[in-house]
Amino acid sequence: MPWTRAARQAGTKLRIVDVDNDGQLRLDQFKTMLSQRTRVVAFSHVSNVLGLVNPAKEMCSLARQAGARVVIDGAQAAPHITIDVQNLDCDFYVFSGHKMLGPMGTGVVWGRQALLEAMPPYHVGSNMAHEVDFERETLEHGALKFQAGTPDVAGPVGLAAAVGFLAAAGRMRCGSMIKSWPDMGWLACAQSPDCASSAASGPSIASRSSRS
Numbered sequence: 001m002p003w004t005r006a007a008r009q010a011g012t013k014l015r016i017v018d019v020d021n022d023g024q025l026r027l028d029q030f031k032t033m034l035s036q037r038t039r040v041v042a043f044s045h046v047s048n049v050l051g052l053v054n055p056a057k058e059m060c061s062l063a064r065q066a067g068a069r070v071v072i073d074g075a076q077a078a079p080h081i082t083i084d085v086q087n088l089d090c091d092f093y094v095f096s097g098h099k100m101l102g103p104m105g106t107g108v109v110w111g112r113q114a115l116l117e118a119m120p121p122y123h124v125g126s127n128m129a130h131e132v133d134f135e136r137e138t139l140e141h142g143a144l145k146f147q148a149g150t151p152d153v154a155g156p157v158g159l160a161a162a163v164g165f166l167a168a169a170g171r172m173r174c175g176s177m178i179k180s181w182p183d184m185g186w187l188a189c190a191q192s193p194d195c196a197s198s199a200a201s202g203p204s205i206a207s208r209s210s211r212s
């Protein structure tokens with residue numbers, strides 16, 4: 001929904017990449033869709049439907065070669081995978097706090113510093129500017145410029161505690177456990193007369209989902 005609205009507002013066309021019968025994102029189609037006219041590429045790092053890990057690094061590289069900005073939705077990835085935005089080479093990476101065991105209503109938007117500096121604030125309020133008068137204001141730098149108003153202080157403190165907890169508990173361990181869930185899903189499907197045909201071709205997703 002955010003992307004359909006953004007496309008409407010910007011007067012641009014939203015193009016959707018299909019998944020194949022195994023639920024894998026159609027990289028061949030993605031490549032043919034990319035052109036110098038592609039403004040933004042947005043995708044989920046991990047599918048919230050099948051738990052598949054999309055080939056994020058490769059997709060970032062292809063998108064950037066086409067000159068597009070890349071936004072990765074890591075809502076399902078951040079709790080399970082160690083995220084390295086420099087290595088992925090994305091422009092923005094976002095995730096929800098509550099899926100990381102953090103407080104509801106919290107989340108993270110990471111953006112490339114140069115882009116944050118170049119973007120205007122989308123709303124205004126206290127704390128985002130200094131030296132304000134009726135003629136002009138000097139905006140804060142980077143992310144601070146976008147944090148209008150007195151912030152929710154307790155939320156991010158809770159989120160930081162949750163991130164620390166997950167790091168200590170071993171995110172990778174959680175991740176490898178969760179990798180087996182898609183296979184369990186396919187197995188359940190295979191036993192259901194309603195989705196026997198799709199389950200028949202059901203692959204071992206866990207073994208294929210290690211691309212990242």
Ligand SMILES: Cc1ncc(COP(=O)(O)O)c(C=O)c1O
Nearest residue numbers: 044046048073074075076096097
């Ligand atoms: C990939 C993905 N992005 C975004 C969301 C929505 O996140 P939120 O609950 O923080 O609005 C979900 C929810 O399941 C999700 O799976």
